Amino acid sequence: MERTSQSIDAVQAIAASVAQIELAVRDVQPSVEVLGLLITDMATGLGELRAARRHNAYPEEIAVFPDAFDRGVTKLEKQMHDSITQLQFYDRLVQHLGHVQDYLSGVASQLAGGLGDAAGEEDVWEALRSRLHVRLISQAQRDLLDAILPPPDGGQLSSRLAREEHAALGTIELF
Amino acid sequence: MIKILAVDDSPSMRQMVGVTLKSAGYEVLEACDGREALNIAKDQAAVDLVITDINMPNMDGITLVRELRLLPHYRGVPLLVLTTEASAQKKLEGKAAGATGWVVKPFSPDRLLATIARIVA
Numbered sequence: 001m002e003r004t005s006q007s008i009d010a011v012q013a014i015a016a017s018v019a020q021i022e023l024a025v026r027d028v029q030p031s032v033e034v035l036g037l038l039i040t041d042m043a044t045g046l047g048e049l050r051a052a053r054r055h056n057a058y059p060e061e062i063a064v065f066p067d068a069f070d071r072g073v074t075k076l077e078k079q080m081h082d083s084i085t086q087l088q089f090y091d092r093l094v095q096h097l098g099h100v101q102d103y104l105s106g107v108a109s110q111l112a113g114g115l116g117d118a119a120g121e122e123d124v125w126e127a128l129r130s131r132l133h134v135r136l137i138s139q140a141q142r143d144l145l146d147a148i149l150p151p152p153d154g155g156q157l158s159s160r161l162a163r164e165e166h167a168a169l170g171t172i173e174l175f
Numbered sequence: 176m177i178k179i180l181a182v183d184d185s186p187s188m189r190q191m192v193g194v195t196l197k198s199a200g201y202e203v204l205e206a207c208d209g210r211e212a213l214n215i216a217k218d219q220a221a222v223d224l225v226i227t228d229i230n231m232p233n234m235d236g237i238t239l240v241r242e243l244r245l246l247p248h249y250r251g252v253p254l255l256v257l258t259t260e261a262s263a264q265k266k267l268e269g270k271a272a273g274a275t276g277w278v279v280k281p282f283s284p285d286r287l288l289a290t291i292a293r294i295v296a
Binding site: 032033035036037039040043046047077080081084085086087088089090091092094095134137138167168169170171172173174175 | 185186187188190191193194195197198230259260261262263264266270274275276277278279280281282283284285286287290293294
């Protein structure tokens with residue numbers, strides 16, 4: 001494929017999209033850092049509450065008959081742990097967008113460089129698609145990619161194999 | 176006190192791992208990529224556990240695991256991978272490099288702490 005004014009426009013549109021994604025991620029970073037600090041403060045406060053309690057009470061009685069204070073602290077601890085889990089979805093979002101950015105950059109560089117013969121061209125697009133498929137971090141993301149941009153051998157097979165080969169969120173496996 | 180080295184290029188992830196571990200009474204060292212972690216490992220006595228991400232600049236987590244296993248004082252140290260990477264292929268790479276286990280983000284603090292307690296016991 002020759003470089004045409006259309007392909008140059010497409011490269012510029014992709015570059016603009018990549019830059020916008022970059023900016024969006026950078027824009028929310030300070031707020032996420034503040035959230036992280038708030039969770040850290042919650043953890044420190046919980047530690048202080050537990051330490052203060054130990055000085056003033058009989059641990060054996062608390063263990064057997066937890067009162068409102070203990071139940072409150074335990075509930076706060078659970079909420080803090082849930083906050084830690086939920087905040088990690090931001091990290092997943094950044095990772096996801098990073099893979100999309102890499103894909104778009106690969107597409108742009110193919111368009112910018114011009115492509116060879118038709119068979120070689122097909123290989124390049126499939127290689128880019130396939131790399132994104134492997135790097136995506138959830139089954140929903142891979143299913144969406146397959147639905148919009150199916151692989152040459154059929155999206156259903158590819159999705160089924162991916163489902164079998166990817167571990168679920170939060171999985172812990174010891175070797 | 177049990178000392179854990181947490182390696183991740185994302186400041187918020189390092190923070191979350193740090194909060195989780197410190198709240199359970201562990202001492203935590205932090206590194207922002209594999210290279211920094213390897214320097215810490217070379218310069219100091221071995222920690223009791225390393226928790227590392229995979230996708231990081233300068234040196235990725237799989238390379239870090241492989242390099243740590245070459246250090247005599249890290250041959251027996253548990254190395255836990257904590258990553259968004261969930262593919263079987265990546266997991267096999269980690270296992271072959273010498274990782275002790277694989278945790279897919281987002282981690283649950285309770286489950287992570289229970290696993291760590293089992294590993295370092």
